[in-house]
């Protein structure tokens with residue numbers, strides 16, 4: 001089974017660990033028109049700041065038509081009416097997240113370098129699978145490493161395949177050619193000298 005012809009493609013933007021909500025909003029607003037999806041990820045924020053930042057991002061995402069996915073915390077996503085959640089191996093059960101978020105929610109699973117994890121994730125309700133890191137990541141230098149061939153192997157699962165980890169506009173082309181539907185990026189956009197130009201370049205890597 002293949003992902004449908006209307007499957008999402010392009011840039012899956014993840015937020016940086018930004019403590020100032022107004023600055024986060026300004027940073028995101030400058031690049032959001034180039035993103036297919038946005039994930040709110042802040043590994044340094046406490047629960048109150050995460051809630052406030054998701055609440056601040058939601059109207060911006062709605063106005064831009066970009067789905068907002070919450071990292072790690074499906075309860076927060078459900079509470080605030082976000083479009084979905086992303087769960088890694090320590091972030092709770094996909095089946096519980098699917099039940100709480102509903103059938104239409106975007107629900108992603110980190111599958112690292114493991115196709116079996118991806119098969120189980122789809123069975124448990126994931127609507128996309130993420131593999132990586134494909135390249136050394138400035139944001140997560142100790143991330144597990146994945147092989148590009150996994151992206152093609154996962155085509156049979158019939159859900160969008162996301163690649164993450166050290167992705168630049170240049171190496172994004174290799175991943176798109178290897179079967180990635182979306183590239184998930186933090187530093188390649190937010191640490192770029194010209195974030196909007198960088199974000200645009202990721203879309204171009206998919207011919208968008």
Ligand SMILES: Cc1ncc(COP(=O)(O)OP(=O)(O)O)c(N)n1
Nearest residue numbers: 071086087088089110130162164184
């Ligand atoms: C799209 C996407 N892929 C992978 C991850 C990593 O999730 P996880 O392994 O839970 O690590 P943290 O992001 O929570 O540090 C992700 N967030 N998004």
Ligand SMILES: Cc1ncsc1CCOP(=O)(O)O
Nearest residue numbers: 137139143165166185186187
């Ligand atoms: C969350 C995560 N999981 C694997 S690498 C990574 C960070 C991606 O950030 P960057 O695009 O800066 O490498």
Ligand SMILES: [Mg+2]
Nearest residue numbers: 072087088091
């Ligand atoms: Mg996580």
